[in-house]
Amino acid sequence: MKNRALIAALALALSTAPALAETVRMAVTTSFENSGLADVLLPEIQEELGIEVELLVVGTGQALRLGEAGDVDAVLVHSRPAEEAFVAAGHATHWREIMYNDFVLVGPSGDPADVTSAETAAGALAQIAEVDAAFVSRGDNSGTHQKELALWAGAGVDPETLGGSYNAVGAGMGAALNTASGLNAYILSDRATWLTFGNKGDLALLFSGDPEMFNPYSLLPVNPERHPHVNNDAVMELEAWLVGPRGEELINAYTVLDETLFVHSAVPQ
Amino acid sequence: MNEIVEGLVEAARLIVVLDPELVEITLRSLQVTITAVVIAAAIGLPLGAWLAVNRFRSRRLVIALLNALMGLPPVVVGLIVYVILSRAGPLGVLGLLFTPTAMIIAQVIIVTPLIASIAHQAIRDLWSEYHDLLISLNTTKRQRVATLLWDARRALLTACLAGFGRGIGEVGAIMIVGGNIDNATRVLTTAIALETGKGNFALALGLGFVLIALAIAVNLLIHSLSRTESSATW
Amino acid sequence: MVSSILPLRVEAAEVKRRGTRLIGPIDLTLGKTGVTIVLGPNGSGKTTLLRLMQGLERPAHGSLVWSIPEAEVRTKLAFVFQTPTMMRRSVTDSIAYALTVAGTKRAEARKRAREIAEQVGLGHALDRSAGVLSGGEKQKLALARALIRQPEILFLDEPCANLDGRATREIEIILTDAKSRDTRIVMSTHDLGQAARLADEIVFMLNGCVHETGPAERFFSTPETPEAHAFLNGQIVE
Numbered sequence: 045m046k047n048r049a050l051i052a053a054l055a056l057a058l059s060t061a062p063a064l065a066e067t068v069r070m071a072v073t074t075s076f077e078n079s080g081l082a083d084v085l086l087p088e089i090q091e092e093l094g095i096e097v098e099l100l101v102v103g104t105g106q107a108l109r110l111g112e113a114g115d116v117d118a119v120l121v122h123s124r125p126a127e128e129a130f131v132a133a134g135h136a137t138h139w140r141e142i143m144y145n146d147f148v149l150v151g152p153s154g155d156p157a158d159v160t161s162a163e164t165a166a167g168a169l170a171q172i173a174e175v176d177a178a179f180v181s182r183g184d185n186s187g188t189h190q191k192e193l194a195l196w197a198g199a200g201v202d203p204e205t206l207g208g209s210y211n212a213v214g215a216g217m218g219a220a221l222n223t224a225s226g227l228n229a230y231i232l233s234d235r236a237t238w239l240t241f242g243n244k245g246d247l248a249l250l251f252s253g254d255p256e257m258f259n260p261y262s263l264l265p266v267n268p269e270r271h272p273h274v275n276n277d278a279v280m281e282l283e284a285w286l287v288g289p290r291g292e293e294l295i296n297a298y299t300v301l302d303e304t305l306f307v308h309s310a311v312p313q
Numbered sequence: 314m315n316e317i318v319e320g321l322v323e324a325a326r327l328i329v330v331l332d333p334e335l336v337e338i339t340l341r342s343l344q345v346t347i348t349a350v351v352i353a354a355a356i357g358l359p360l361g362a363w364l365a366v367n368r369f370r371s372r373r374l375v376i377a378l379l380n381a382l383m384g385l386p387p388v389v390v391g392l393i394v395y396v397i398l399s400r401a402g403p404l405g406v407l408g409l410l411f412t413p414t415a416m417i418i419a420q421v422i423i424v425t426p427l428i429a430s431i432a433h434q435a436i437r438d439l440w441s442e443y444h445d446l447l448i449s450l451n452t453t454k455r456q457r458v459a460t461l462l463w464d465a466r467r468a469l470l471t472a473c474l475a476g477f478g479r480g481i482g483e484v485g486a487i488m489i490v491g492g493n494i495d496n497a498t499r500v501l502t503t504a505i506a507l508e509t510g511k512g513n514f515a516l517a518l519g520l521g522f523v524l525i526a527l528a529i530a531v532n533l534l535i536h537s538l539s540r541t542e543s544s545a546t547w
Numbered sequence: 548m549v550s551s552i553l554p555l556r557v558e559a560a561e562v563k564r565r566g567t568r569l570i571g572p573i574d575l576t577l578g579k580t581g582v583t584i585v586l587g588p589n590g591s592g593k594t595t596l597l598r599l600m601q602g603l604e605r606p607a608h609g610s611l612v613w614s615i616p617e618a619e620v621r622t623k624l625a626f627v628f629q630t631p632t633m634m635r636r637s638v639t640d641s642i643a644y645a646l647t648v649a650g651t652k653r654a655e656a657r658k659r660a661r662e663i664a665e666q667v668g669l670g671h672a673l674d675r676s677a678g679v680l681s682g683g684e685k686q687k688l689a690l691a692r693a694l695i696r697q698p699e700i701l702f703l704d705e706p707c708a709n710l711d712g713r714a715t716r717e718i719e720i721i722l723t724d725a726k727s728r729d730t731r732i733v734m735s736t737h738d739l740g741q742a743a744r745l746a747d748e749i750v751f752m753l754n755g756c757v758h759e760t761g762p763a764e765r766f767f768s769t770p771e772t773p774e775a776h777a778f779l780n781g782q783i784v785e
Binding site for chain 2: 069074078098099100101102112113114115215216217218219221222225240241242243244271273
Binding site: 442443445446448449450451452456460464465 | 601603621622624625626628632634635636644645648649
């Protein structure tokens with residue numbers, strides 16, 4: 045009787061093996077997933093290219109790690125220095141910018157640091173440091189986190205010196221926003237995640253528009269010479285589609301609450 | 314508090330409407346955990362019985378190890394399985410990563426020590442009762458293990474249900490080895506984590522209540538099928 | 548005709564635990580027929596002597612010599628303990644278990660189990676779980692379980708110690724019946740009346756040694772030793 049149960053269990057387990065359709069596994073960042081753009085693009089890709097895109101939504105660091113190990117076919121991240129290093133190390137064939145969105149500075153609606161009056165993002169952060177207002181950081185080496193650190197550097201402030209007001213949570217954008225909402229603190233977020241975030245509390249969008257806060261996303265195909273099993277042909281098809289007119293159309297038209305989030309910025313080769 | 318009420322309402326709505334995504338991830342949750350429990354029981358029950366009945370030198374060490382493994386943090390198990398199944402790892406060629414199979418493997422590793430530990434304790438107690446009798450009837454070791462497993466079946470069922478509970482609510486390991494891929498490896502717990510991260514607390518709570526209801530339903534079903542609470546003794 | 552495992556010769560056997568002598572040295576011969584009652588006050592070593600003969604204790608010194616090789620002896624012995632172990636099964640399945648582990652097919656074993664259950668007076672409880680039986684019924688089940696294997700020797704260790712008069716009588720009837728079918732019975736008891744009712748032969752134990760043995764009639768009418776005499780008169784003997 046036990047043998048029969050074992051066989052049934054094995055059959056059940058094996059039945060979960062993936063179907064042999066054209067599949068691309070792509071690691072993307074939480075900020076991309078949170079924007080909701082994938083829900084628009086993926087069905088179109090399935091219909092027009094016959095490619096099923098499987099998204100693994102992880103932090104930037106983990107996404108690159110998955111690409112390095114060859115566990116995914118491509119990576120979509122928004123951290124230019126990391127992307128360049130990744131290609132230089134031979135893990136990806138190249139990086140290809142697809143689009144950009146922007147970061148926004150979010151904080152308590154009372155705005156104790158008077159961020160709404162700042163002229164630049166760096167200036168806004170300097171003001172926050174001056175009044176010692178609470179601030180939440182991603183703290184996870186993500187693209188967002190690295191942009192945040194660059195802005196602090198531009199303001200001439202070392203976040204380490206901010207003491208208890210600086211909260212590095214080591215988590216994704218949504219989780220960090222949850223914490224900021226709970227603490228009623230300032231936080232740097234990508235616009236897409238902020239717009240779709242469901243737990244805003246007393247937080248409001250206080251500053252945006254500084255070109256320093258532009259946030260480009262690039263596609264990195266995992267190097268097939270290093271990992272022959274990756275579906276590089278499909279990834280190339282996907283890349284062409286994304287940088288082409290159809291991708292441009294869908295990305296530029298995507299809105300959340302009547303706001304455009306992304307700007308298609310790919311340069312045709 | 315408001316969110317809890319919202320969550321209950323959301324749970325009810327999802328169930329009544331038979332939301333297709335909910336149905337899909339619920340079925341997948343059940344598929345992964347039930348398969349894992351069946352395999353874990355096939356390994357853990359005889360192992361627990363064998364440990365209870367045999368005397369050997371490092372027995373105490375093995376039992377202590379088994380009990381300690383119950384406290385393995387699932388996320389650590391997930392990381393280890395990931396490293397092994399990764400393309401860069403030893404079993405990468407199997408291509409199992411980010412499939413429900415990988416999730417089942419991780420859950421088997423997490424659940425087996427639990428089932429084996431409870432089984433071991435239950436059978437050890439029963440063995441001390443049956444000891445003289447089984448020896449006086451000239452039973453072989455194999456017969457003793459089989460008899461103990463059958464006679465302790467109620468406690469062993471509890472062990473399996475405990476394993477099921479552990480598996481159905483687990484999120485750390487299957488998030489890492491499954492990847493929470495929409496339509497492929499997303500289950501109730503990983504969906505809850507995702508929605509929580511998006512700040513959609515009502516939906517996350519709703520899914521949570523569905524999960525709790527599911528666990529209760531499974532337990533009730535198993536108990537009624539085995540008529541556990543209706544006989545006079547045990 | 549399969550050769551008998553009896554007579555059993557116990558030669559200068561001693562049983563020790565953690566260096567302390569429990570019983571011995573014991574010299575004893577178990578003959579081929581009848582009911583042997585091991586009698587004696589509590590602590591005299593009755594249980595240990597029985598366990599020695601059952602093979603549950605190994606002699607630290609001396610030996611047990613059966614009439615056939617010891618490996619074949621085990622299947623021809625059956626035991627009933629003072630507190631019977633009930634399995635988590637029905638009465639029928641509990642009795643049948645003794646046969647199924649010996650290789651009998653389940654249907655056949657259950658059939659014979661039901662027959663013997665009727666014989667010992669458990670016919671009304673065939674499908675009840677063994678755990679809900681009364682003390683007397685449990686002991687009858689233990690007896691049925693032992694007898695169904697048709698042992699050559701049935702060992703019983705104070706089987707009626709926890710039973711009331713009626714249950715005791717019923718057990719004794721079953722034992723007398725088993726004796727009439729040529730089952731050798733070796734039983735320990737501290738109940739003088741029971742010994743007088745059942746015994747063909749008495750082994751009187753004191754302080755871990757066999758103090759006196761002999762045919763039951765002679766032991767009860769004219770005991771040889773003063774201690775046996777005192778014991779039979781109801782005095783506390785050490």
